Amino acid sequence: MIEAKERVPEHTIEPEVERDQAGPSLTPGRTFDVERVRADFPILHTMARGKPLIYLDNGATTQKPQAVIDRLVQYYTGENSNIHRGVHYLSEIATREYEEARLTVKSFLNAAHDGEIIFTRGTTEAINLVASSYGRASISAGDEIIISAMEHHGNIVPWQLLCEQQGAKLRVIPIDDNGDIIFDEYLKLLNERTRFVSIVYISNTLGTINPVKRVIEEAHRYNIPVMLDGAQAAPHMPLDVQSLDCDFFAFSGHKVYGPTGIGVLYGKEKYLAAMPPYQGGGDMIEHVSFEKTTWNALPYKFEAGTPNIAGAIGLGAAIRYVTELGIPALKAYEDQLLRYATDAVLQIDGLRIIGTAREKASIVSMVHRDVHPHDLGAALDQQGIAVRTGHHCTQPLMSRFDIPGTARASFSFYNTREEVDALVRGIQKAVQVFA
Amino acid sequence: MSTQEENSQQENAEALVDAFDSFDSWEERYAFLIDLGKKLPPLDADDKNDVNRVHGCQSSVWMVAKPRHEEPEDVVEFVADSDSTLVKGLIAILRKIYSGQSASRILGFDIEGLLQQLGLNQHLTVGRRNGLYSMVQRIKTLAAQLAGHDGAAKAEAATNQN
Numbered sequence: 001m002i003e004a005k006e007r008v009p010e011h012t013i014e015p016e017v018e019r020d021q022a023g024p025s026l027t028p029g030r031t032f033d034v035e036r037v038r039a040d041f042p043i044l045h046t047m048a049r050g051k052p053l054i055y056l057d058n059g060a061t062t063q064k065p066q067a068v069i070d071r072l073v074q075y076y077t078g079e080n081s082n083i084h085r086g087v088h089y090l091s092e093i094a095t096r097e098y099e100e101a102r103l104t105v106k107s108f109l110n111a112a113h114d115g116e117i118i119f120t121r122g123t124t125e126a127i128n129l130v131a132s133s134y135g136r137a138s139i140s141a142g143d144e145i146i147i148s149a150m151e152h153h154g155n156i157v158p159w160q161l162l163c164e165q166q167g168a169k170l171r172v173i174p175i176d177d178n179g180d181i182i183f184d185e186y187l188k189l190l191n192e193r194t195r196f197v198s199i200v201y202i203s204n205t206l207g208t209i210n211p212v213k214r215v216i217e218e219a220h221r222y223n224i225p226v227m228l229d230g231a232q233a234a235p236h237m238p239l240d241v242q243s244l245d246c247d248f249f250a251f252s253g254h255k256v257y258g259p260t261g262i263g264v265l266y267g268k269e270k271y272l273a274a275m276p277p278y279q280g281g282g283d284m285i286e287h288v289s290f291e292k293t294t295w296n297a298l299p300y301k302f303e304a305g306t307p308n309i310a311g312a313i314g315l316g317a318a319i320r321y322v323t324e325l326g327i328p329a330l331k332a333y334e335d336q337l338l339r340y341a342t343d344a345v346l347q348i349d350g351l352r353i354i355g356t357a358r359e360k361a362s363i364v365s366m367v368h369r370d371v372h373p374h375d376l377g378a379a380l381d382q383q384g385i386a387v388r389t390g391h392h393c394t395q396p397l398m399s400r401f402d403i404p405g406t407a408r409a410s411f412s413f414y415n416t417r418e419e420v421d422a423l424v425r426g427i428q429k430a431v432q433v434f435a
Numbered sequence: 436m437s438t439q440e441e442n443s444q445q446e447n448a449e450a451l452v453d454a455f456d457s458f459d460s461w462e463e464r465y466a467f468l469i470d471l472g473k474k475l476p477p478l479d480a481d482d483k484n485d486v487n488r489v490h491g492c493q494s495s496v497w498m499v500a501k502p503r504h505e506e507p508e509d510v511v512e513f514v515a516d517s518d519s520t521l522v523k524g525l526i527a528i529l530r531k532i533y534s535g536q537s538a539s540r541i542l543g544f545d546i547e548g549l550l551q552q553l554g555l556n557q558h559l560t561v562g563r564r565n566g567l568y569s570m571v572q573r574i575k576t577l578a579a580q581l582a583g584h585d586g587a588a589k590a591e592a593a594t595n596q597n
Contacts, residue, residue: 049461049558371520372494372518372519372520372521374494374519374521374522374563375519375520375521378465378521378560378563379461379465381560382461382465382558383461404494404495404518405494429462433462433465433466433469434465434469434520
C-alpha cells in the first residue's frame with residue numbers, strides 16, 4: 001500500500017513531547033499543527049446542544065475550510081456565468097475556472113488526460129454512469145459482475161439494476177471477521193464470464209483499506225476492467241489512478257472538504273471514448289439534427305446540461321487546500337489518531353469494534369453490549385458529539401456481522417486526541433444512563 | 436365520550452409535561468424515558484414480524500394496534516416494542532396518549548403540540564422524529580378506519596379541530 005517513507009515525511013511529523021499520557025508513537029505530531037488547521041474550519045468553533053461541537057461524522061461528510069467557503073462566495077459574487085458557449089467576459093472567467101478545477105482533480109488523481117475527469121453529482125452518480133453506459137453496452141445475459149460484501153448501497157444497487165436488465169449475475173467477494181476481503185475467494189470468483197469488478201477502496205463502515213492494486217492486477221489478467229469506489233479513500237490517502245491502474249474511479253467532493261452536489265468520475269480514455277452517453281442534453285453534443293446527433297469530445301460527452309460550476313470550482317479549492325497541507329502528512333496524523341482512538345474506546349467495558357482489518361483508515365465502528373447504537377448516538381448527541389449510527393448504507397454488512405447497526409466515529413485531520421477523550425467519556429456516560 | 440376517558444388522555448399529557456419541565460439535564464430526561472420504556476407490556480415474539488414493522492424508524496419497531504369494542508365508542512389499543520431503549524420510552528409516551536382512546540380522541544389530539552411542550556421535537560433527531568410520526572400515523576390510520584365505521588362525521592369533526 002503506502003510506503004512508510006511516504007506516510008511519515010520527516011519535515012511534517014515529529015514525535016510529541018507529552019510522554020506522560022501515551023507513548024510517542026500514539027501521539028499526533030507537533031509540526032502538523034492541528035490547532036492552526038482547526039482555525040481554518042469555522043464550524044468547528046460552533047456549539048451543538050449547548051456544548052462545543054465535537055464532529056466525528058467525517059465519513060458522512062467533511063466540514064469546509066474557509067478557503068472553500070470563500071471560493072464559493074467569490075464565484076457567486078464576481079464570476080457567476082454559464083460556461084463553454086458564452087462569448088462574454090464572465091462566461092470566459094467561469095469556463096476557465098471550471099476547467100482549471102478539472103486540471104486540479106486530474107493532478108489530485110494523477111490521471112493521464114484531462115478528458116478522463118468527468119464531473120458528476122457525486123460517487124453514486126459516477127457509479128450509475130458506468131453501470132448504465134458501460135454496463136448496458138458491454139454486459140449481457142450470463143455475464144458476471146463482482147463486488148464485495150462491504151460495499152455501500154451506492155456500489156450495490158446500480159449493479160443489481162444492471163444485472164436485472166441484462167440478465168447478468170452479481171457475485172460477491174466474502175469478507176472475514178476482521179473485515180478483510182477473502183482474497184482466495186475473489187480469485188475463485190474470477191472466470192471467463194466475469195465482465196466487471198467494482199469494489200470499495202476504503203469501507204465507510206469498517207475502515208478497511210482494500211488491497212485494490214492486487215484486485216486490479218488479478219482482474220486484468222482476464223482483461224476485466226475494475227472500478228474503485230473511492231468515496232472514503234479520497235479524503236484519507238494519496239491517490240494515483242495510473243499506478244493503481246484502475247479503469248474507473250469515483251469520489252465525492254463533499255467528503256474531501258468540498259461542496260455537496262459535486263463529484264468525479266475518472267475513467268480510462270479507452271473506455272470512456274467507446275462508451276455511449278449517459279444522459280442527453282446541452283453541452284454533450286457536437287451536432288444535433290432530428291435525423292442524427294453526434295457527441296461532443298471527452299469529457300463533455302458525459303456532462304449533459306449546465307454542470308455544478310460553483311461546486312467544481314469549490315472542489316478545486318478544497319483539493320488545493322488539502323494538497324497544500326500535504327496529504328501524506330494528513331494521513332500520518334489520522335493514522336496516529338486512529339490508533340489512539342482504537343486503544344481508548346477498547347478500554348470501555350462491553351464495547352467492541354466492528355472492523356479490525358490489517359490496513360485501516362480513521363473509521364471506528366462501535367457496538368456496545370448493553371446500549372443500542374441509536375441510543376448511544378442519541379446520548380452522544382446530547383453531549384455535543386456527532387457520530388453516525390445505523391447501517392451506514394451497508395445493510396448486507398450488518399447482516400454479515402449480525403448486528404442492528406453500529407455507532408461510527410470517523411476522524412479527520414482536524415480532530416484531536418482531546419476529542420477522542422471526550423468521545424470515550426461520552427460513551428461511558430451513555431453506558432451509565434442506559435445500562 | 437366519557438369524562439374519565441378525556442381525563443386520562445389530558446391528565447397523562449399534563450403529567451408528562453410536568454415531569455419534563457422538572458428535568459434539568461438530558462440525563463434526567465433520558466432516565467425518565469428509559470424507565471417508562473422498561474414498564475411497557477411485552478410484545479409477543481411472534482408479533483415481531485414484517486407486517487407489524489413500522490417503517491421510517493431507524494431502529495426496529497413493531498406495533499400491533501387493534502380496535503376494542505367499548506360503550507359508547509370503540510377504542511384503539513396498541514402495544515409496541517423496539518430494540519432501542521429510548522424508542523421504547525417514546526412508545527410508552529404514545530401509549531399514554533393514544534392507547535385505549537376513542538377514534539375522535541386520537542384524531543383530535545395535538546401530538547405535535549405535546550412533543551413541543553416536552554421539548555422532544557427539539558431533542559429528537561429528524562430520523563427519530565420520522566419514526567415517531569410513522570407510529571402516530573399507524574395509530575391514526577386505524578382510528579380513521581374505526582371512525583369511518585363508527586360514523587365519518589364524528590371523525591371529520593375531530594380532525595378539523597387538529
